[in-house]
Amino acid sequence: MSSSHSYPHEPTGVETRKLGMWVFLSTEILFFGTLITTFMIFKGSDFPGMKLTDVYDIPFTSISSFILLMSSLTMVLAHNALEANDQEKTRVWLLATAMLGAVFLAGQIYEFTEFYHKGFELTTNIFSSSFYVLTGFHGLHVFIGVVLLLALWGIGQRQKGLTLEGGMNLEFVALYWHFVDIVWIVLFTVVYLI
Amino acid sequence: MTKIIEPSKQSSIFRRPSSETGIWSWITTVDHKRIGIMYGYAAFFFLLIGGLEALILRIQLSQPDNNFLTAAEYNAMFTMHGTTMIFLAIMPISAAFFNYLLPLQIGARDVAFPRLNALSFWIFIFGGAFLYSTFIFGTAGAPEGGYLAEEVGWLGSAPNGGWFGYQPNAGMKYSPGTAMDYWAIGLQILGIASLISAFNFITTIINMRTEGMRFMRMPVFTWMTFAVSFLLAFSLPIIAIALFYVTFDRKFGTTFFLTEGGGDPILWQHLFWLFGHPEVYILILPAFGIVSEVLPTFSRKPLFGYAAIVFAGFGIAFIGFGVWAHHMFASAISPVAQAGFGLSTMVIAVPTGVKIFNWLGTIWGGKLKLNTPMLFSLGFIGMFVIGGLSGVTHSIVPADTQQTDTYYVVAHFHYVLFGGALFGIFSGLYYWFPKVWGKMYNESLGKIHFWLMMIGFNLTFGPMHWLGLQGQVRRTWVYAEETNLQFWNIVVTVGAFIIALSIIVFMINWIFSKRTGEKAPFDPWDARTLEWAIPSPTPVWNFSTAPIVKSLDDFWHTKYSEDEEGRAVRREEADQILLELEEDGLNPSEHIALPNPSYFPIVLASGLPFLGYAVIYKSIPLALIGTVLLLIGGFGWGTEPLEEEIHIDSDE
Helix, strand or coil: CCCECCCCCCCCCCCHHHHHHHHHHHHHHHHHHHHHHHHHHCCCCCCCCCCCCHHHHHHHHHHHHHHHHHHHHHHHHHHHHHHCHHHHHHHHHHHHHHHHHHHHHHHHHHHHHHHHHCCCCCCCCCHHHHHHHHHHHHHHHHHHHHHHEEEEEHHHHHCCCCCCCCCHHHHHHHHHHHHHHHHHHHHHHHHHHH | CCCCCCCCCCECCCCCCCCCCCCCEEEEEEHHHHHHHHHHHHHHHHHHHHHHHHHHHHHHHHCCCCCCCCCEEEEEEEEHHHHHHHHHHHHHHHHHHHHHHHHCCCCCCCCCCHHHHHHHHHHHHHHHHHHHHHHCCCCCCCCCCCCCCHHCCCCCCCCCCCCCCCCCCCCCCCCCCCHHHHHHHHHHHHHHHHHHHHHHHHHHHHHCCCCCCCCHHCHHHHHHEEEEEEEEHHHHHHHHHHHHHHHHHHHHHHCCHHHHHHHCCHHHHHHHHHHHHHHHHHHHHHHHHHHHHHHHHCCCCCCCCHHHHHHHHHHHHHHHHHCHHHHCCCCCHHHHHHHHHHHHHHHHHHHHHHHHHHHHHHHHCCCCCCCHHHHHHHHHHHHHHHHHHHHHCCHHHHHHHHHHHHHHHHHHHHHHHHHHHHHHHHHHHCCCCCHHHHHHCCCHHHEEEEEEEEHHHHHHHHHHHHHCCCCCCCCCCCCCCCHHHHHHHHHHHHHHHHHHHHHHHHHHHHHHHEEEEEECCCCCCCCHHHHHCCCCCCCCCCCCEEECCCCCCHHHHHEEEECCCCEEEEEECHHHHHHHHHHHCCCCCCCCCCCCCHHHHHHHHHHHHHHHHHHHHCCCHHHHHHHHHHHHHHHHHHCCCCCCCCCCECCC
């Protein structure tokens, strides 16, 4: 048994933090998977005689979904800007991503209030319960993502600026953000379209 | 000698903690070894509480129609016994082993995310405290048509719907009060702790292996940690969502699991057991890993069929996700599903059998050294086979229908979880005692512990097979005198107290050996894995230089070569190599940067119980306190660098 001086060692070549994020996201799939499965089971149920699908505003939700998808684009632009070491552009695109996320959240809050006024409360029936819990859980993820993006933007204001290594870095947050967007594509299809 | 130069203190929210000893050094530590030790003590404390609850149950059942406990108290006791043993004792004791040993076995200096590691520990502590605070704050009212409120008492003011929380029994109608909320949210918090450690261990194993430590050179214990981490990562989200639904049902009036609102109680069972069955393997696989380390060491032979044991472990983990409905044969599931899950249950016995035969192959023809860890490992094999075989009887659906909810099932899962998991854990506690404390335990007391526990265990759980087949139902606080069940019930109760006695012997051994035990030699067991190639107790920096691994059981091969007939021959220079390893291990030649202690894990974790109380009592101020603590913890964490250099200088 001999020894060398090289610590730390990353035999896979993937940065440890990024790997940790991938593992985290793989469990997130199970979280959403369970929620979506339950939603599908209860989707047909209109007990006691009201249907949530009747109050869906598909054009409105389509627009807010489009806005969320665009935030993935701005996230990629932020990443590209940072790779070119353009700090100012990175901050702009980060802020744009956070704002698009916030607009999506505002849209979700508006949608929830609309449904609520039309008589669909959390406890109206099993369908509305699973709708609010599922989309609300996703909304919570978007909210956390916005907080992370703003934190990153704040870190970028400091002297050293942002880097692609160490700390809570941009790549790390970007992975999370793209994941949340991809989940929304699935949710939008499952909840609103089919 | 070495001295440690104080790190420079950078100001974040708090000043960087700097004490090396004393209580603050433990509270702020991010060292995987210290976290492992704290996990071990905390889990053992809960093991004692869970054991006490079991003794209370056994006193009640020692006589027919006994009134030592009311029905309400009995319900609370068996619920807390199960919940405590599973979530607060066995799982965290396994986590203690993972924490302490995993980095050592793969030649790393720490886990991938040291502060996240501290965070999981503190979340576990706060989760456990939150769950047990039900005895102070919780209430369990009188359910409709059930027992009366005045029968509940202090002991009954705990969760009382079973560790499985079947719906609608655990819903608001049949379990009024707040006790079951403490259960649902407490498990939620504990689940977060386990999830975080699962990410951490998976990342550590993939990315922190030292040079040459290929996957197929990793010790089996590391492999089993890997498998358990995947099981945790993929099964806990399911129960987390199910517990969300329970909390929504109980606190916000939804009806996910209540038929009167269109919900489905069977859905709870599916979600619960989809987590609950992998959970069984989460509890047992660490013991498989421990036994796979102990048996080859004391048989003085390599592990028989290393690859087969590793793949069987992953086979079990994989198939473990496909057998959940065998817990539900008495529920409304279709005959096709019953047949399917019956078959998959039989199939999962195959990889388990592979392991058993490999262990037997390891012992076969070995020069056995029957000391305490070896005795516990051998006991493990015997007891686990009994439990495994009674488990296979459950795969036969008609027989299972007969056995459901009887003591036969109780006997079965105690043979696998006590005779299996706990015997494996005790084996590991003795085996690594010299590593952790640098002292030897008392061998005679260890053997007394083993034999007392072996006898007590079999007296307790053996007769439960017969009691169950004679029709004694579980989760019921009395049995009638005419049933003639009294004799074996007294035997069971006596057995339970013998187990308690054996635990006292263990504690005496532990406390005194730790204080006055002989100094442990460098490599007391002539062992095979990397953690024995460094001094005991393990230095703060683990390895003074990163080891390079060239084969499976690399440490063994530095000590032994083979003669023409393949027998192990100790190298002449072996003793010299060990001396050098000890010398090098104690005196690193270079500066070693270690992660610094941090306040933020405990601050962040302390926010969660407040959020839990906020949900239970629908209180905005408590929610705000919780959120503020989370934010302070998170912000401080994000702005504090992981490490400022600690210099360890060689100083002649």
